Amino acid sequence: MKRHPKYLKVKRLKYAILAAAMLLTCALAGCGNGGNNGGGGNAGGSGGGSRVQKDTLIVAKNEDVASLDPSLAINQKSFTVYGQIFEGLVRLDPETGEVVPCLATQWEQLDETTWHFTLREGVKFHDGNTMTSADVVCSFERIMTGIASSYVDYIESVEADGDYAVTMHIKMPYAQIIQALTYPAAVVVSKAAVEQYGEDFAQHPVGTGPYAFDSRMIADSITLKAFGDYWGEKAKTENLIFKVIPEGTQRTIMLENGEVDIICDVLSNDAVRVDEAPNLTLIHETGYKYYGLYFKCDSQGPTSNKLVRQAMEYAIDKQAMVDAAMSGYGQVGSLYSTPPTAGYNASKDRGNLYNPDTAKDLLAQAGYPNGFDLDVYVRTGQPYEELATIFQDQMKAININVNLISLDSNAIDEMVYSGQEVPIRFSFYNNICGDVDFIMQKLLPDTYGQIYFNDKMNDLISRARAETDVAKRQLVYDEFYDLMAEDVPQVAFFYEEILMGLNSNVEGFHLNPLGAHQYASVAVYQ
Amino acid sequence: MWRYILKRLVMLIPVMLGTILVVYFIMDLSDVDPARVILGDAATEETVAQLHEELGLDDPFLVRYGRYIWDLLHGDMGQSYTYHTAVSDQIMQRLPNTFLLAGTGILLSVIIGIPIGVLAAKKQYSLFDNVSMVLCLFGAASPAFWIGLVLVLVFSLHLGIFPASGMGRGFFGVLRSLVLPAITLSLHSTAMAARTTRSSMLETIRQDYVDTARAKGVSESTITVRHMLRNALIPVITAVGLNFGVLLGGSVLTETVFAWPGIGRYVIEAIKLKDIPSVLGCVVTLSVMFTVVNLLVDLLYAFVDPRIKAQYKQGRGRAK
Numbered sequence: 001m002k003r004h005p006k007y008l009k010v011k012r013l014k015y016a017i018l019a020a021a022m023l024l025t026c027a028l029a030g031c032g033n034g035g036n037n038g039g040g041g042n043a044g045g046s047g048g049g050s051r052v053q054k055d056t057l058i059v060a061k062n063e064d065v066a067s068l069d070p071s072l073a074i075n076q077k078s079f080t081v082y083g084q085i086f087e088g089l090v091r092l093d094p095e096t097g098e099v100v101p102c103l104a105t106q107w108e109q110l111d112e113t114t115w116h117f118t119l120r121e122g123v124k125f126h127d128g129n130t131m132t133s134a135d136v137v138c139s140f141e142r143i144m145t146g147i148a149s150s151y152v153d154y155i156e157s158v159e160a161d162g163d164y165a166v167t168m169h170i171k172m173p174y175a176q177i178i179q180a181l182t183y184p185a186a187v188v189v190s191k192a193a194v195e196q197y198g199e200d201f202a203q204h205p206v207g208t209g210p211y212a213f214d215s216r217m218i219a220d221s222i223t224l225k226a227f228g229d230y231w232g233e234k235a236k237t238e239n240l241i242f243k244v245i246p247e248g249t250q251r252t253i254m255l256e257n258g259e260v261d262i263i264c265d266v267l268s269n270d271a272v273r274v275d276e277a278p279n280l281t282l283i284h285e286t287g288y289k290y291y292g293l294y295f296k297c298d299s300q301g302p303t304s305n306k307l308v309r310q311a312m313e314y315a316i317d318k319q320a321m322v323d324a325a326m327s328g329y330g331q332v333g334s335l336y337s338t339p340p341t342a343g344y345n346a347s348k349d350r351g352n353l354y355n356p357d358t359a360k361d362l363l364a365q366a367g368y369p370n371g372f373d374l375d376v377y378v379r380t381g382q383p384y385e386e387l388a389t390i391f392q393d394q395m396k397a398i399n400i401n402v403n404l405i406s407l408d409s410n411a412i413d414e415m416v417y418s419g420q421e422v423p424i425r426f427s428f429y430n431n432i433c434g435d436v437d438f439i440m441q442k443l444l445p446d447t448y449g450q451i452y453f454n455d456k457m458n459d460l461i462s463r464a465r466a467e468t469d470v471a472k473r474q475l476v477y478d479e480f481y482d483l484m485a486e487d488v489p490q491v492a493f494f495y496e497e498i499l500m501g502l503n504s505n506v507e508g509f510h511l512n513p514l515g516a517h518q519y520a521s522v523a524v525y526q
Numbered sequence: 527m528w529r530y531i532l533k534r535l536v537m538l539i540p541v542m543l544g545t546i547l548v549v550y551f552i553m554d555l556s557d558v559d560p561a562r563v564i565l566g567d568a569a570t571e572e573t574v575a576q577l578h579e580e581l582g583l584d585d586p587f588l589v590r591y592g593r594y595i596w597d598l599l600h601g602d603m604g605q606s607y608t609y610h611t612a613v614s615d616q617i618m619q620r621l622p623n624t625f626l627l628a629g630t631g632i633l634l635s636v637i638i639g640i641p642i643g644v645l646a647a648k649k650q651y652s653l654f655d656n657v658s659m660v661l662c663l664f665g666a667a668s669p670a671f672w673i674g675l676v677l678v679l680v681f682s683l684h685l686g687i688f689p690a691s692g693m694g695r696g697f698f699g700v701l702r703s704l705v706l707p708a709i710t711l712s713l714h715s716t717a718m719a720a721r722t723t724r725s726s727m728l729e730t731i732r733q734d735y736v737d738t739a740r741a742k743g744v745s746e747s748t749i750t751v752r753h754m755l756r757n758a759l760i761p762v763i764t765a766v767g768l769n770f771g772v773l774l775g776g777s778v779l780t781e782t783v784f785a786w787p788g789i790g791r792y793v794i795e796a797i798k799l800k801d802i803p804s805v806l807g808c809v810v811t812l813s814v815m816f817t818v819v820n821l822l823v824d825l826l827y828a829f830v831d832p833r834i835k836a837q838y839k840q841g842r843g844r845a846k
Contacts, residue, residue: 060692064795072610147565149573202610218619219787219795220693243692245785249675250691253683257690410558410800417562 052526056239057506057519060251060260064219064244069202070185071146076430076515079184080264081222081242083516085126086187086207089117089136090178092434094510094518097340099178103131103188103208109468112173113156119164124229125190126212133160138191140168148185151432173466175473179342179435184516210235210520219244226520236508236523255280255501261524262506264515266499268327268383274501281502286331286339287513288431289496291387293376293424296416296451297489301374303423307366309488314359315398316391318352322494325386330494335481336429336439338495340513343436343474348481359398371399377425379409384426387493391426416451428496432514436477437464443489452489534821542813543595549809550591558800559583564607598810604803608796613807617789621811623693624788627781628773630704631711636766639716643723643762644755647731658720665717674710674783681706691785707784711777715769722765726758733757759830767823771816 063077070082089104104117123131140158143149154177156169170177180186193206205213210232211224222242226235243260245251248267252274255263266274266282275282295303302308313334322330334350337343363369374395378388385406392402415422431438440461443452460480467473484490498511508521561577578584582593597604603613642662646655682690694703730736731754739749778790785791789808796804827834 066608067610069610150570217693217787218616219791220623220785243785244787245691246791247691247783247785250678250783250785253678253690254692257682257686259689259692408558408798408800410563411556413562414559417559 053237054524054526055237056241057237057262057522057524058241058243058260059262059264059519060243060245060254061264062244062246062248062251065222067202068205068213068216068222070187070189071142071148072202074148074151074185074432079516081224082187082205082207083184083209084211084224084240084519085205085209085213086189087209088181088183088187089119090181092182092512094512094521097513099182103136107178110167112466113170115168115170115177116161117166117168119166120231121164123208123231125193125206125208126227127190127193127206128229129190129192131188131190131208132163133166134163135191136160136166136188138194139188140186142189142194143185148183151183152180152186154180172462175465175468176342176433176435176437180433180438183433184514210518211240214239233520235520237519240519252501255503258503261503262509262519262522263501264517266501268325268329268499270501271327271329271499279504281504281506283500283502283509283511284329284497285511285513286495287498287511287515288338288341288434289428290333290336290338290492291330291383291426291428291494291496292336292490292492293391293426294451294490295488296421296423297453297487298451299423300421301423302366302368302372303374305366306487307362308368309491311359311362311366311398312395312400313488313491314353314355314362315400316394316491316493317354318493319354320394321387321390324390325383326494326497329497329499331497332494334485334492336443336484336490336492337431337436338513340434341431341436342434343477345474345478345481348478348485350485356397363398363400371401373401373403375403375405375421375423377412377415377422378404378406379412379425379427380406388426430514434514436480437461440464440480452487454483454487456483531821531825534817534824538814538817541817542810545813546595546598546806546810547591549806550594551587553802553805554587554590556800560607560800560802563800594806603807603810606796606804607801608799608804613803616792616804617807617811620787620789620792623786624774624777624781624790626700627704627707627711627777627786627788628770630708631773631777632715632766632770634708634712635715635719635769638712639719639766640723640755640762642716642720644727644750646720646724647727648750650728655724659724662717662720665713666721668713670710670714670779671783673713674706674780677706677710678784693785693787703784707780707786710783711773711780715766715773718765718769719762723755723758723762726761727754730754730757756830760827760834763823763826763830767819767826770823771819774815774819775812 061077061080065073065078065081066075067073067078068082068085070079070086073079073082087102089102089107090099091102092098093100101120103120103123105120107115107117110116119131119133119136125131125135137158137160140152140155143152144155154170154172154174156171158166158168161167174180188208189201190206193204194201197204203216208231210227210230212227214223214225216222221244224240226238226240228234245254248265248270251260251263252266252270254260255274256277271282271284274280295309298304318332322328322332331339332352334353335344335348339346363371376388376391378384388404388406392404395402409427412422412425416425429439429442440457444457444461460476460483464473464476464480467476498513498515500509500511500517502509503524505525507523507525509517509519510521511517559574560581560583561574565573565577582590585593594604601614603617605611606613606616609616642658646658649655678690681688688705689703692703694700736749736753739753744753775790777786777788778794780786781788781790782794789811793805793808793812795801796808
């Protein structure tokens with residue numbers, strides 16, 4: 001049968017569309033197997049031959065940076081990225097956890113409130129300029145007047161002493177200053193870039209770190225390139241990409257697929273899956289953060305009585321909390337500092353005090369043998385609400401009837417700051433300076449929303465800050481731990497374990513207890 | 527026609543003023559102090575008070591609202607509390623991504639939904655009709671976050687064809703990463719388009735002019751496309767047009783599930799972080815887009831149906 005030409009034309013068009021669809025499908029599938037430079041392919045080891053190193057390392061994190069300007073962003077989501085671009089005078093050695101020289105080669109305490117830092121010579125910024133004392137002075141002046149000012153409020157002034165030295169004047173004796181300078185926002189920026197870009201510095205961040213800023217796609221990714229003129233050991237991988245993947249489960253799937261090489265903040269209920277996968281590695285180590293509940297010690301209700309606070313600590317089974325809310329990933333403890341923190345003392349850590357009988361006795365001594373009703377404020381989200389539900393159940397054993405009030409963390413903080421009655425709230429502390437001193441000062445009245453009054457605290461803080469001998473300072477810290485065990489302004493539940501998922505083709509990763517991991521030492525293989 | 531467009535654009539002004547007033551009022555009811563959001567929880571009372579002074583946070587509600595509107599009229603949506611940059615910059619960087627996702631979603635719903643609707647109507651009560659309508663019901667009823675996760679499990683985790691999350695790079699990278707979120711986003715609108723097309727086609731399928739065309743010997747495909755579908759398209763365009771607006775706003779969930787860097791995810795983050803200027807900026811942008819898309823849909827009627835174009839012209843005549 002002879003077909004009409006129009007029919008044949010339509011038929012040819014149909015075949016053409018079909019062929020185009022098939023080609024597109026093949027192309028897309030092809031990209032799925034090999035098109036993802038750097039992240040493509042599951043980790044499968046080398047198979048015995050010489051391994052080929054990839055030029056791109058892809059890290060999935062849960063939040064986008066607030067800013068790449070250290071004077072504007074002091075949160076973990078930001079310094080995990082800008083920590084690759086900028087460096088401070090000192091840094092934590094990723095392997096030993098000790099404070100080691102970085103942009104300062106040595107330092108000296110001239111008197112109680114004066115410190116002298118000798119700067120490393122020949123350090124280049126990403127814009128080609130050489131780092132001098134003017135950059136350091138400019139950087140500290142920006143931090144001292146920016147939103148991070150309260151974290152460096154011990155500094156009076158910083159002045160240049162020639163091209164390669166600075167003198168730092170502090171307001172009071174502060175023996176822990178070198179540890180405190182590991183604070184991620186206390187980094188050196190290029191003065192020339194600050195002057196050139198002004199308020200747009202965040203879009204053009206220029207530091208001295210092993211990686212230089214390349215590009216940013218808001219809410220999606222940030223790309224860094226290895227800095228060829230870096231003064232230290234050069235970055236092992238040419239390109240470093242941070243991808244923003246808010247959903248924890250999605251991050252795990254992407255790691256399993258080989259779409260990314262490293263994922264941050266593995267969900268605790270995904271951790272076992274990552275740990276057991278043959279081509280993946282789970283790294284979990286205790287960090288600086290601890291979860292707990294904070295009392296309003298001048299509450300109108302029963303929690304103003306320290307015996308009640310002690311009783312509640314004895315009524316909490318912390319291990320049950322770690323098991324249920326964190327899938328076992330967490331270290332039960334009683335101190336307000338975690339094991340990697342300078343000043344932590346394991347012998348003072350009473351761990352899980354769980355003993356309902358002791359709790360009942362203490363409650364009876366406090367005058368509440370039949371318990372009482374209590375409002376507990378919980379910030380929304382994981383793991384706070386899970387922890388609070390377990391807490392509510394455990395309090396029933398000592399006849400404390402807990403009324404859980406879930407609110408946004410900002411709303412709870414606002415209530416605390418404005419002096420409203422918040423008898424108990426669930427939250428966490430992340431010791432961003434890595435020394436017990438940081439938590440001690442945060443316990444002072446009206447600081448950080450903490451409501452605890454004891455004149456001994458000021459004395460302990462002053463004594464610890466004046467004590468340059470580490471062993472003697474530890475004795476002051478031990479006094480602090482004893483005071484906390486007596487007064488219980490907080491109950492620490494457990495120390496957080498930082499959970500990182502890695503493809504097994506990733507080598508050289510070291511975990512930072514603050515979450516400010518450095519990726520310059522990381523190599524990733526095909 | 528132009529008068530009609532102008533009238534619709536002028537109507538946008540009270541709509542925007544009202545929308546902003548409601549959102550501004552709701553955000554103002556929150557107990558959260560923007561100064562503390564900006565400065566962080568370690569801020570001292572002095573720095574908080576200083577920022578209050580700088581930002582005029584202690585001014586009366588109407589003064590702050592008026593100031594926001596005034597700034598908005600000058601193209602200033604304010605500074606994001608979270609990102610410390612202009613809200614308009616943040617939105618402009620994310621808006622193309624949202625348009626890409628919503629546009630692909632609507633394209634999928636048109637090229638899949640309308641043919642399904644046409645075929646289902648032409649073969650009414652057949653197996654195809656029944657199966658497709660059941661699937662449409664499923665598509666309309668399934669929540670986006672669930673469908674999204676199922677698609678990720680199947681096509682990403684098990685088959686490894688498409689990336690699980692995020693936006694790829696380069697043409698093919700973007701295309702690959704677009705597939706799963708676009709399907710997720712379009713599922714509901716595809717089902718709506720198919721069902722609307724089917725019911726609208728069933729109305730036109732038995733019209734006299736269809737019989738006349740058949741009697742004249744016009745081919746079945748021409749009858750279907752030019753006589754049935756074109757007449758059946760008005761309600762379909764309405765449904766698809768409205769859906770495009772819904773998709774722009776509804777991309778909030780899909781963008782969150784698939785880590786798509788669009789305006790939907792931005793608004794969720796901004797609400798969570800109490801970044802009030804960002805929330806307001808997103809709401810204003812989405813409202814404008816929704817209104818403009820609806821206007822475009824109205825204008826599209828004229829091109830599909832000459833009778834409506836004639837009505838516009840009559841309206842102009844009366845106005846004269």
